[in-house]
Structure formats: C-alpha cells, structure tokens
Amino acid sequence: MKVGVVGAGLVGATAAYALTLRGSCSEIILTDQNGARARAEAQDIAHAAPVSHGARVGSGPLTDLRGSAVVIVAAGANQKPGESRLDLLQKNAAIFRELIPQVVAAAPGATLLIATNPVDVLTDLTARLAPGASVMGSGTVLDSARFRHLIAGHAGVDGTHVHGHVLGEHGDSEVLAWSTASVAGLPVADFMAARGREWTPEIRAQIDADTRGAAAQIIAGKHATYYGIGAALARITERVLGDRRGILTVSAPTPEFGVSLSLPRVVGRGGVLDTIPPALTGPERQQLERSAAVLRDALAALD
Numbered sequence: 065m066k067v068g069v070v071g072a073g074l075v076g077a078t079a080a081y082a083l084t085l086r087g088s089c090s091e092i093i094l095t096d097q098n099g100a101r102a103r104a105e106a107q108d109i110a111h112a113a114p115v116s117h118g119a120r121v122g123s124g125p126l127t128d129l130r131g132s133a134v135v136i137v138a139a140g141a142n143q144k145p146g147e148s149r150l151d152l153l154q155k156n157a158a159i160f161r162e163l164i165p166q167v168v169a170a171a172p173g174a175t176l177l178i179a180t181n182p183v184d185v186l187t188d189l190t191a192r193l194a195p196g197a198s199v200m201g202s203g204t205v206l207d208s209a210r211f212r213h214l215i216a217g218h219a220g221v222d223g224t225h226v227h228g229h230v231l232g233e234h235g236d237s238e239v240l241a242w243s244t245a246s247v248a249g250l251p252v253a254d255f256m257a258a259r260g261r262e263w264t265p266e267i268r269a270q271i272d273a274d275t276r277g278a279a280a281q282i283i284a285g286k287h288a289t290y291y292g293i294g295a296a297l298a299r300i301t302e303r304v305l306g307d308r309r310g311i312l313t314v315s316a317p318t319p320e321f322g323v324s325l326s327l328p329r330v331v332g333r334g335g336v337l338d339t340i341p342p343a344l345t346g347p348e349r350q351q352l353e354r355s356a357a358v359l360r361d362a363l364a365a366l367d
C-alpha cells in the first residue's frame with residue numbers, strides 16, 4: 065500500500081495530501097528534482113497524518129520509489145495564463161524521456177498514473193518508454209467531476225448522485241457526452257422537469273463552456289489548479305490499490321483511435337482492466353473522432 069509521487073509541486077503535493085486525508089494508503093513517498101521542496105511538502109503533509117489516518121509520509125530520491133504499487137507522475141511545467149495544455153508538450157516530453165526510465169527502474173511493477181500535461185500524449189509517451197508497464201493518465205476524470213458538479217448545481221442535488229462522462233482529450237477538444245448524463249437514474253432533462261428546475265439549451269451551452277474552460281478560469285485567478293486533480297488522483301489510486309473496479313474516464317492507449325484518450329474504463333489492481341464503449345449519439349461520436357485526431361497530430365509532433 066505504498067504510493068510514490070514524482071513531482072512534489074502543487075499537483076503532486078495536493079495528491080499526497082488527499083491520499084493522506086482519505087486514508088488511501090499506508091505509505092507515501094514524495095520525490096522531486098528540487099529535494100528541499102519534496103522534503104518540506106512531505107514534512108508538512110506528515111503533520112496531517114496523526115490527525116487523519118496515520119499514513120507514513122516521507123521524501124527521497126527516485127530510488128525510494130521501490131515497492132510502490134502506484135506511482136503518480138506530476139513532474140513538469142504547468143500552464144501560464146493563455147497557454148493550452150498542448151503548448152507544454154515538447155518541454156514536458158523532454159522531462160519524461162529522462163524521468164520515466166528511472167521511475168520504471170526504481171519501481172518495476174508499479175502502475176504509472178500520469179497527471180502531467182498534456183496528459184493524453186504523455187500517457188502515450190510513457191507507454192512507449194515503459195513497454196509492458198501498466199500506464200494510465202488521469203485523463204478526463206477531473207473534467208467529468210466538473211461536468212457533474214455543474215449539472216448538480218442546476219439540479220439542486222449532491223454531485224455524487226449525478227453521472228456523466230467527459231471523453232476524448234483532457235483539453236480543448238474534449239467531448240461532453242450529454243447522452244451519458246443522468247441524475248438519480250433519469251436523463252438530465254427529465255430530472256429537471258420532475259423537480260421543476262429550469263433547463264434550457266443556453267444552460268447546457270454554459271455548462272459546456274464552464275467545464276471546458278474551468279482550468280483557464282482558475283489559472284487566470286490563482287495561476288494553477290490542484291485541489292480537483294489532487295482528489296481525482298487519490299480516487300484513481302484507491303481504485304487500483306483496493307482493486308475496486310471503479311468506472312473512471314482515465315486515459316489509456318486505445319488502438320481503435322491510435323492514441324491515448326479518455327473513455328469509461330474499469331480500473332482495479334493492475335490499472336485499466338476493461339474499456340466500456342459509450343453509446344454516443346452521431347454528433348458526439350464525430351466530436352470524439354475530432355478529439356482523437358487532435359491528439360494524433362500532437363503525438364505525431366513528438367516523433
């Protein structure tokens with residue numbers, strides 16, 4: 065039940081904090097090229113352990129990842145205001161080419177959970193750099209949470225009872241699969257009608273814009289996003305550690321599309337156990353094809 069975190073910046077440290085508060089694992093090791101940062105974050109998070117679930121939280125070099133069942137990779141540059149995730153590709157790919165072989169050497173057998181952006185293309189790159197390893201990206205787990213949160217706000221209910229998937233790229237071309245969305249088992253429009261809530265094409269369009277634009281809005285306000293992704297990474301990790309077989313829209317190499325992207329997948333011990341083909345409408349399927357094409361172009365730019 066040991067989890068490694070590579071990159072102890074805002075995302076890596078927040079994931080470690082979420083794992084600690086949720087009692088997701090018994091040991092967490094933070095590692096970063098900035099050793100002082102990793103040490104300080106580990107020390108700070110360790111102080112939350114005795115008042116939560118008692119996880120052992122430490123820091124060290126990459127070799128200390130040995131024995132990790134899951135290694136979360138959040139090392140690399142984040143977006144500056146106005147930058148897209150794909151703008152980070154060449155910079156973060158260079159980091160991954162050096163880093164991933166060292167991670168695999170230190171923690172053979174670990175499931176590698178990629179968070180660094182552009183997460184889909186870096187998931188593909190990691191799968192190439194670590195042949196045979198279990199590799200997935202956090203994909204659109206965060207975007208699906210944003211989608212559910214926004215629907216829940218209009219429905220006037222707790223977001224855990226809202227279901228709905230964002231598919232494709234974790235990025236500008238992502239697809240809000242409205243046909244998969246439901247509240248209390250009802251299609252969203254039916255639920256809103258049953259509760260007498262306002263539900264119009266304009267509200268749907270605003271939810272689309274706010275889901276797609278959430279990262280840019282938050283980055284404009286505070287330079288980075290980390291709480292949502294921290295919780296999402298903890299949840300994905302728990303599904304692997306506990307072999308929970310949760311359905312999550314993680315990113316993984318997908319032969320049908322020739323690239324890593326997000327689809328609903330069964331996640332348990334060993335990572336992605338199965339992919340559930342979503343029943344999409346024609347226009348949703350076309351959007352998904354377009355999103356895959358964006359990612360294929362980005363991947364080709366790496367070669």
Ligand SMILES: NC(=O)C1=CN([C@@H]2O[C@H](COP(=O)(O)OP(=O)(O)OC[C@H]3O[C@@H](n4cnc5c(N)ncnc54)[C@H](O)[C@@H]3O)[C@@H](O)[C@H]2O)C=CC1
Nearest residue numbers: 071072073074075096097139140141142179180181288293
């Ligand atoms: N997948 C998702 O949904 C999300 C992904 N992200 C991405 O996560 C990544 C990290 O973002 P932040 O934590 O905000 O950035 P940050 O700048 O706070 O942290 C990045 C850390 O990576 C470390 N690092 C860089 N190169 C390294 C190397 N070779 N070895 C070890 N450590 C190295 C840096 O020292 C730094 O501590 C970015 O690419 C960001 O875009 C951010 C939010 C959501």
Ligand SMILES: CC(=O)C(=O)O
Nearest residue numbers: 149181206278279289
């Ligand atoms: C930064 C990023 O990828 C997000 O918050 O969605």
